[in-house]
Amino acid sequence: NADMHHLDLSCRDLRALPLADLTLTVETLSLSFNQLCHIDELPSSSPHLTRLSAAHNRIVRLPSDFGMLSQLVMLDLGHNGLRAIEPLVGCPGLQTLWLQNNALELRALVPLRQLPHLRSVTLAGNPCCTAAPAGLCTAAALLLAPALTHIDAAQADRPLALRLLSQQQPRRALAEAIGTKLSLALLRELPANAPSAAAVHARSAREGGAGRKP
DSSP, X not given: OHHHHEEEOOSSOOXXXXXXXXXXXXXXXXXXXXXXXXXXXXXXHOTTOSEEEOOSSOOOOOOTTGGGOTTOSEEEOOSSOOSOOGGGGGOTTOOEEEOOSSOOOGGGGGGGGGOTTOOEEEOXXXXXXXXXXXXXXXXXXXXXXXXXXXXXXXXXXXXXXXXXXXXHHHHHHXXXXXXXXXXXXXXXXXXXXXXHXXXXXXXXXXXXXXXXXX
């Protein structure tokens, strides 16, 4: 029965999860447009979810056992009050992630590195998007999640991000935001993440070391 697998609880002014409705068989769940401050009971109640929307609530943190939802491929947490997304590391199969209009700083995006299949992420409306210089947030997301093809519903411009990260100021800003050790590790991985990265770094080295353009 399809109704056993798909559950729409959106727009019900919910302040707590209706546990009686959350069964082990639910695979697609919408909790959007409610008044939920947390979804702590969700992972144990419906661990087989593949698609979850909890957008437009008042969620300020994710439960520590969110990784129980290891089958998730689509997750919408937009328009909440999240400052951290570490529990998402337990959901390596995520392909589409909406995080717009939360309270995420640039360093809060580091867990994206543990989502190897992530293809699309939406970050607009978070503090990370105002990080200077312009484009740093997009570049950082592409570094952290090399499989990304779309950011904020637009096709990711990886060559542009690589050009930005070939400059010293953006590199320093990235190191300040996420830590020098991780920043250096990610930058070292650039050639593996994108074929064009090697050319960008080789050109930068030639210009700086030899004082001439190729």
